[in-house]
Amino acid sequence: MREITLSQAVNEAISEELRRDPTIFLMGEDVAEAGTPFKVLSGLVEEFGPERIIDTPISEPGFMGLAVGAAMTGSRPIVDLMFGDFLFLIMDQLCNQAAKTHYMSGGKLNVPLVVRTNLGATRRSAAQHSQSLHALVAHIPGLKVALPSSAYEAKGLMKTAIRDNNPVIIFEDKLMYNDKAPVPEEEYLIPFGEANILREGKDITLVATSSMVQVAQQAAELLAADNISAEVIDPRTIVPLDEETILNSVRKTSRAIVIDEGHQSYGITGEIASRINEKAFFHLDAPVRRMGAMDVPVPFSPALEDLTVPTPETVAKQARADLAGDFNYVA
């Protein structure tokens, strides 16, 4: 199978959908002429024209509100939010309007809207361009949240997001844009709420999202050298969340570490760990562990920045401690 980058996969997904459905349009800052700072959307304006690939002023609340209105009235907008950190600017349009309109209109209005944005640190972008803020929107009922972890996942989830009749926020990992993966030429969609078991194991379950899937995979390799068999699960979407796959895995392995690049406190790791505790309590042989980003503004110093996120080594160390019964060790 051919291999393409995550950038190309997203580009393909959006292009194919734009061709399929004329009600879809895309807007955001630097999306047309520049093709985004990550060059993900290069070539789209040439094919679809400036009416469907719209460069906006630096005015996130404005174009986000515009998109919500367009979605209510028959269009299917894709909003390109240059950095996930800019979510703070569009919270009212997204959380008070887009998320609640279907409910508050008694089902008369749909908001088929995609916000495509990103997450991830260790790109030397400093504290205001390095956050992983998917927990903010996952907290709001009415919003779906997808976290692709490879080029294959990015294409399949993006197409599903565009076809969903509800607001979906899809976060891409900034570091992964140039990572290649096998992606089929033929069309495919990845349904929401179906986790992916990337590696089967029997001793410990590593539930990892987005950028942390690679970390968990590498940790599993390190553990295999120690004769510890780790199962790696990517939930793919955190809203909706495929609980059953996670719970079935933990019932088998008796241990779990949840790894996510959002800040650890009050985050995704805590939510998933809590569900495991609640629903698989009598299958646990060790405390369920959370491994998120350190609760600090992401440092600009590369040496410090790299310390703030889980690494294959820190995950493997935690897993070894759990297997050894060293329950006081918390990475």
Place this chain on the structure above:
Amino acid sequence: MSHEVIMPALGMAQDTGLLVVWHKAVGDKVSVGDILMEVETDKSTMEVEAAANGYVTELRADEGSEIPVGQVIAIISETADAQPQTTQKPEPIKKVEPALPEPVIPVTEPNPTAKSSELKPPASSVGDRILVTPKARRLAAEQGLDLSKLVAAGVPQPYRIADLDTLKTIPASNVAAQSATSHITARVSTAAFTRFSEWLSDEVEELAPASAMWAAFAAAGLRSASNSEHLTIRITHPASGTITDFRDPDKKRLSTLQIEENSEPDLVLHDLTGSRIVNVQYAGQECPSLNVVQEGDIYELTLTFLEARLSVQDAFALLESFAERMEEPLRHLL
């Protein structure tokens, strides 16, 4: 027709209002728009106007009371002499007075009805609680494993699934075997038993071995201390290396004693006659054992037992009974 005055809702999230003061008294004439009362909410104090013409015939709330929104607090009637519908005043939620501190329950006299369940210590106190993971605890319960044996064996807590494998290797008897054993010893002359054996060999063609008779003696002595219907006595003879089990030897004729194979003994008798060994005691053996040693014309009888299995009283009775039968074997036949 009378008009009911209710405590108004003056704010969106208001549940109650504080009636500050009545501007009208019972019997006063009121017109629409007259100030009837002042009500205080958490935000402000407001004057509330009458919404009907007539006479105040009832004031059901006291000044200074906190009244739920919607509750009837006054009646305005068309005539001054209308009969009150009810004399009851509404229950104010609380008087606005400085709150007294909560009554303190004396420490020396805990109220037995109030919080008895909370005062009770948990089933196992924290000090005794065995720390174990949820899964290991569940599996131990399902498999009938006793986690306290891991504590006794000194395995560090908290226990995990891996520790259950260790637990399975601890023999059931280990704990009992660790507890101390007791010994009592008796001495009897060999003369009587020797004479009896010689007489018996003259009378009976198929002679039972001496060990069979000892098994019968031991079973008879153990019978009163035992609840079980059947007793198995194991005779070991280290000198010849033989081990023989007898089932209920005290209930059968000496010549017809049945020999049982491989049953769990209720007592082991070590026949050390003809051997230089003077004491045998196996680790982990839970049933009482009786050593019979011959020194010259004396039999030395030593009973070794766990008090958990045989009380000291029963042990004395058993050994006494055995010694008596050795001294007067005919007593056994009677």
